[in-house]
Amino acid sequence: MLDSPGLTIAVRRSPPNVEDLRSIVVDDDPIQRRDMILIERAKAGELDGFNDLVTCYQDHLFALVARMVPDRDQASDAVQEAFFSAFRNLASFRGGSVRSWLTRITVNAAMDMQRAKRRRPVQPYPELEDDAWQPRAGDTHDPERIALKTERTRAITNALSDITADQRTAIVLFDVEGYDYAEIADMTGVSLGTVKSRIHRGRLAMRALLEGRMELFRS
């Protein structure tokens, strides 16, 4: 068996170069290629290059932080601080996904903001009271369904604001943003088990908070 030709080939084959594979993947992704060009321009001192990057990601990052931080002003401050931090640390960017890099910085800024200002806002998620929250595309115009959806949204956001900040962050990153456990662990600097625990306990806590309103979600 040791003399089989397959084994000989396997032994002789040199191990794949991880750096080379990553660069191939990066080049195949037009968004990543665009981001890398903008990063290089920003590193070269072009403020416009960095601002183009901000334009690309500010909506996404604000939406992320606005769900993590139940206060619009705090969320805005966290996103602004994240972009400041990204600009300061441009030199430390070592490649990989620019989106993940920015998201990690923003999540850390939001978590720092929540630790620094643990005060509870009088009206969490005030966006629900005005037109700043935009309904998803494809929503029906049936008034009853719209009313039900609004009630669901209100109940979920209130429950989200009442669980711990760590649980909220994990749930938003997992359920809303769609990151997997490993990515969330990397962003938040905790272990995989802690991420799972926060998500599970956070959902149980939300269920307990929504105890009397679960019919909204069962229909």
Add this chain to the structure above:
Amino acid sequence: MPDQPSHLPERERQPSDHDGHDRYLIAAFATDDLTGAELTDATALVARCQDCAALLADLRSIASATAELPVPARTRDFRLSEEDARRLRLGGWRQVVGFLAGPRLAFAKPLATALTTIGLAGLLLFSVSGFLSFGSAGAAPQSATGNGASSTGSEAAAPAARPSAAASPAASATGGLPQTGAQYPAASGAPGAPSAAPAASVAPVQGDRNAASSSTSQKSDQGQPSPTDTATGGSNFYSSAAGGPPLIVVLSTLAIGVGLALFAIRWGARRLET
């Protein structure tokens, strides 16, 4: 998926059973995290408990409703102005501040915590050991050789030394406290006070160890260093021969100082950076 367990027998739907069920297991089941035995257990639990099945359905509903939350609209433009960029560009002292506050020195805080804790523990240990040996010296006088906790002199010399230690308040006090022998002549065998050395030389029973001990004590009396100085009147972890602070105090203070300095540097750098 048994989300609709209405077909279950009524006798198996007892709410009292549900209180003892593992809700965390159901939560993990709701996110499809389980494998192997846990998956089997959770499936069985959901199949036989109506409340667990309802919990599973609720958790999945909450997860999907959370994913469908509306997108909050941005209310500010986060692009940087020229002034922001000029302020944020690192140069000179800001570069140093950026490094000190940066992620590369993220270990500074836990290190500072550890050093400060070790320093405080060292000082506490020093205080407690001094207090305990002071108490033991008062209760049972030991050899008057500066460090009551150490085995100074020979076993034969110890009884002979006890009367002198008990007779001399200075000796008994220094036997308990971790002070230097040089500061307390009565304890170090200096002239003017009866010491352990002469007592040891007239001890009725003398073996090899006694002889060695006596000669050691005599050498100490002559001001020459000896191997047992570190355990008697010389410098050791709890005392110092030169009249300075004991080694443990020096090291503990150093650890606390370095720890607090790290705290201050990191905190100050982060404040300056923002």
